[in-house]
Amino acid sequence: MSVGIRHDDLRRRNRAMVISAVRRAGQPSRTEIAATTGLSHSTISAISSDLIREGILAESKASEPVSLKRGRPQVGLALNPEAAAVLTVVLSLNFLSAAIIDYAGQVVAEEQRRLDTLTMPRDELIRECMAIVRRRLDDPDLDVRSVARIALAIQGITDSPARAMLWSPITPQTDIAFADMLEDEFGIPATVENDCNMMAVALRWRDPDRYRDDFIAILLSHGIGMGLVLKGELFTGTHSSGGEFGHMIHRPGGALCRCGRRGCIEAYAGNYAIWRNATQMSEDSQPVADVSDADMRALAVRAREKDGPEREAYRKAGEALGFGLGSLFALIDPAPVAMVGASAAAFDLIEPALRKAIAQTAGGQHSGSISFDTEPNELPLIREGCAMRALSFVDQQIFAPGAQMRPGVRKNVA
Amino acid sequence: MSVGIRHDDLRRRNRAMVISAVRRAGQPSRTEIAATTGLSHSTISAISSDLIREGILAESKASEPVSLKRGRPQVGLALNPEAAAVLTVVLSLNFLSAAIIDYAGQVVAEEQRRLDTLTMPRDELIRECMAIVRRRLDDPDLDVRSVARIALAIQGITDSPARAMLWSPITPQTDIAFADMLEDEFGIPATVENDCNMMAVALRWRDPDRYRDDFIAILLSHGIGMGLVLKGELFTGTHSSGGEFGHMIHRPGGALCRCGRRGCIEAYAGNYAIWRNATQMSEDSQPVADVSDADMRALAVRAREKDGPEREAYRKAGEALGFGLGSLFALIDPAPVAMVGASAAAFDLIEPALRKAIAQTAGGQHSGSISFDTEPNELPLIREGCAMRALSFVDQQIFAPGAQMRPGVRKNVA
């Protein structure tokens, strides 16, 4: 059963709508907001004057781009940077970073740190994360009270309510309830997000024309990850962050994967798999723990130079990715794809076999029209995604509070 | 941009909520509706008295199950069967059926017909569909004006707005815009639905406890189809009905599929594939056009009797389905599965290999807890799903009309 709409929900939802319109459009005038939301001018006027009085929005007098039209000039509304702040934490292989972002989305402060996540004991890993958050919050320039949300992104599987890391390739530890820990320690609401999901979120903010309602972000790295947006919403599994594209089965009983199973896409397309094939090791051999970006770049150079095991390794990676995408397209129909991560720089080596494989699948009818974009640097993307996710939470849950959905809200399938 | 909520949407949505509560619960009292929707008694009272005055609901005096409690007895609200009617059409291999369903969901009239869909020319196929609809609408007992919606379900791929059949295994014809044709011919709004999606819809109405927010319905028939419900909503592709589980790739370059490609799950688990393997034909040989249910039953009997090619064929089917489900579970997390269709009766032969395969995949961690249900008869399920889908449309769009969503409504991904 869907829950009925109470009268007080109305204002709450329309407030959220106005905030979100401002966040998306930058500096829209009240008139523009009325147009995009479909609400009347009077309503927008009332809501925005509330929001300005509360210090959430501000009239932007700064940049007046002299409206060439005659008539009263539109006055842009902008997010007030001081209305709140959020903190993002990105935890990836041997690397931890944190940043404070103001309400308008600008990075205020940042810190990066190398650490040996693979060997680090559980307590120390947690302690490092807590410590970097504490250092950012202790920044004397920062009004701690304004930090309204923490978003921690991590490679690996998180649970569906975004409370905990369930499993991660960057550490042998499992089931770390980061969200609870952060909330207990700092009293600030927190979520734990999957890195690839955050990449997808960021891509949508960066290029809403290309990445609109349906698209796929694939992380080509030591492992293979995916962030999936369908019908304008981030797709997650029913229990976990889901979208474990890298562990769809490419060849039943095939190459040994880092996850211990056989034949996963990752066991052909992850850096370790490309490395394993390029060095002509057996597909049954244990994946190496890490391949440096420099080694992978050297591999790509050799693969471009001459036909040999290196080129063949990339071909196999492309084939695995292609058949995987083909299966995915069978389920969700073809959609734009972004290839993210260091190995996206070698996408020229991967693409031919990938396209050839897709052409042999149900998605193949449109294989020509499927477009791939590459973005070698995943970390900024992940941080941006975290920031937008945390800010959207503030927009909707803190600055437009009220009747929250109860548990057990069900939709009507028919 | 999501669109703002207008004041008049409020009543519309809450009306829809009340109708849907009655449809789901059968004969709920006003008090029960207030509880499930979270709306106040006064609001429910006002809305339901409107609905009764408009002839959409009726107070059910018939079955008074003498409320053992003291106090004023609850009076149940029920859908008024005469408020409207819908027409369902199910087109499957060599078979066409149509039914009139009253607003309360009861079948009023029904007609079934055999026809040779595989060889029938395009015009004749369309003519047959139109004719069966016309005959049902011409029924003198029926008030034609009350037929508010037509839902046509067909095996194969339909487009995402449910207007046309794009491709179907039951006919060589493609791209038939049934919805437009029906609307032009009869002036009644119509949709074209994928058969497996309707199965999923029906399962949810039949057993909402088991098939609640996330589940999978798989049709084991000549081909392999899937209906998928995720987060309480029917999952469709971005352009088509999507969910082409049968054409996910099981073995790259493997057995020849009916679709002309190689290695699809269907090329191992469809009836024709089981038949091909059981009769020890090459995996490269052309799929047969049809295998009778009797032949398949005989095959299952032989497979149960002794180990041999028949049993091996079922084992291969189970393996393909298992690896496919494993890949699917990697994307969406494990969920309850319903196996529907004639071959579901042979699920005992399929299950062992299927479970063994799932155990080798990412979903395998929970392979023991994944439960399978079987339902050998798909046709009633498809018709029920069509009926519920059409009725829900009437509930929401006709009896709770008003500000419809505009195109271009976007949600906030972050």
Add this chain to the structure above:
DNA sequence: CTAATTTTTTCGAGCCTCGAAAAAATACTG
């Protein structure tokens, strides 16, 4: 400086939902 134009605010009307109280309908009680 005045008129035209466009944006934004103000104000009253019309709905909608809600809570409280009243009305209705039954079971219990002596």
Add this chain to the structure above:
DNA sequence: CAGTATTTTTTCGAGGCTCGAAAAAATTAG
């Protein structure tokens, strides 16, 4: 069998929200 308790349903006034129309504000064109 009448009166009381109990539960459901309706009624009614209050408070809020959005809307349209009109007014106010701010600018350009002439």
